[in-house]
Amino acid sequence: MNSIVAIVGRPNVGKSTFFNRLVQRREAIVDSVSGVTRDRHYGKSDWNGKEFSVIDTGGYVVGSDDIFEGEIRKQVQLAIDEADIIIFVVDVEQGITPMDSEVAKLLRKVKKPVFTAVNKVDNAMRAADAVEFYNLGLGDYHTISSINGSGTGEILDAITDAMPEPEVEEESEKEDLPRFAVVGRPNAGKSSFINALIGEDRNIVTDIAGTTRDSIDTKYNRFGFDFNLVDTAGIRKKSKVKEDLEFYSVMRAVRTIEYSDVVILMVDATRGFENQDQNIFWLAEKNRKGVVVLINKWDLVEKETNTLRDFEAEIKRQIAPFTDVPVVFISVLNKQRIFKAIETAVEVFENRKRRIATSKFNETMLEVIKNNPPPATKGKFVKIKYCMQLPTKTPQFAFFCNLPQYVRDPYKRYVENQLRLHYDFTGVPITIYFRQK
Ligand code: GDP
Ligand code: GDP
DSSP: OOEEEEEEOSTTSSHHHHHHHHHHHHHHHHHHHHOOOOOSSEEEEEETTEEEEEEEGGGGOOSOHHHHHHHHHHHHHHHHHHOSEEEEEEETTTOOOHHHHHHHHHHHTOOSOEEEEEEOOOSHHHHHHGGGGGGGSSOOEEEOOTTTOTTHHHHHHHHHHTSOOOOOOOSSSSOOOOEEEEEESTTSSHHHHHHHHHTTTTOEEEEEEOSSTTOEEEEEEETTEEEEEEEOTHHHHHOSSOSOOHHHHHHHHHHHHHHOSEEEEEEETTTOSOHHHHHHHHHHHHTTOEEEEEEEOGGGSOOOTTHHHHHHHHHHHHHTTOOOOOEEEOBTTTTBSHHHHHHHHHHHHHHHTOOOOHHHHHHHHHHHHHHSOOOOBTTBOOOEEEEEEOSSSSOEEEEEESOGGGOOHHHHHHHHHHHHHHSOOTTOOOEEEEEEO
16 A cells, blocks of 8 residues: 655645655656646655555645645645645744744644655755754754755655555465445445445445554445455544645545456536546556446437447547546436446456566567567667566566667557457556567
């Protein structure tokens, strides 16, 4: 389970600059593929072999100046409730402001790891100025410059030290039941769907507390399938503040998605596939989870010959380039295709576990490559000699070649598409690496 790191602090201390520095590399990869910039306040990062989620709480502050202070207090409280690790950013140029002291007061009571980052320490002289931040009462601080990067490695060392060791990628230690998370906008029909799944007979096998404090896995047996529904709704009750903040729903979605194997994204057909749906989809993709899109309330849509086809095409356009995703049109109200929905989620779960033998894989993919080799760059030819599925939990593939730097995105997409034609990875994000051999 990856840790969630929240960046808090008042405006203009450099939170988003620091955030961008943490997630930059990965963000760039995502953007080059999709060509779209999406949620800018959430990202993934890794350091010292530990992968974690980062949330810039400042990005979610909305409202006029007079409610600003209250907003920030709320953000900090939410970060305290929901994140695993908190980074409190302050500004050496400004010194300690009253708002900093207030935030520090909240943070002093926190049992979770809190790191104070004194930002804008661009040179040695400013490092000396930083001592005043001892007065925050939060103990040791780290001096950083988000602009030039100095000190960021040291604070990341400290932060990742505070995280649990990454899970060992063992296949069969735990029971091998699919873990489904039902997510989507309010009113899409999530609770109705879950109720329909649970059914009148409430065929619940067991309640087991999740591996981490906040998650609850409930085991179900329905339509002949065994699966766990991941539910983090319990966290809501503990939270001291209202959940009207976008930041809060993002935090919830991050958690729920990280706990699951397959994300069941429920969309309200009468509203179409909206921005927030796209963000959830992207979160699932980024976390390498399986995805099934359910278009609910199909009973309310007036249908003509091509309605379904057009609807699906529009969704595929919005989720590109990862379009190999099942879309199921359902009506929870009429109990239409609910079985199909679960069956599809189970299939995606199986696809995500698919392992391809190396010899067969080479046979197939080297043939594909031979028929359409990478184009020459600057008169040089890329020769792909060998390929394999990597021994990772989710499908990742390596293609070994002489000049990996010359393999462009279009060719990578071609290889991915071919791979998906030959092997069923429907609903599953896959990663392809070209490596030096
Ligand atoms: P946020 O409101 O806390 O997210 O702050 P921003 O990241 O938007 O930064 C506010 C201002 O501080 C911007 O003009 C940044 O360029 C500047 N800034 C951020 N980090 C540093 C730094 O390490 N050194 C200096 N000198 N300026 C910085
Ligand atoms: P949630 O907020 O995502 O959990 O959504 P709910 O399950 O509470 O459903 C929101 C509203 O949509 C309720 O009034 C449901 O009765 C209604 N609803 C859910 N599924 C369907 C459906 O398939 N068709 C129609 N017409 N209404 C539905």
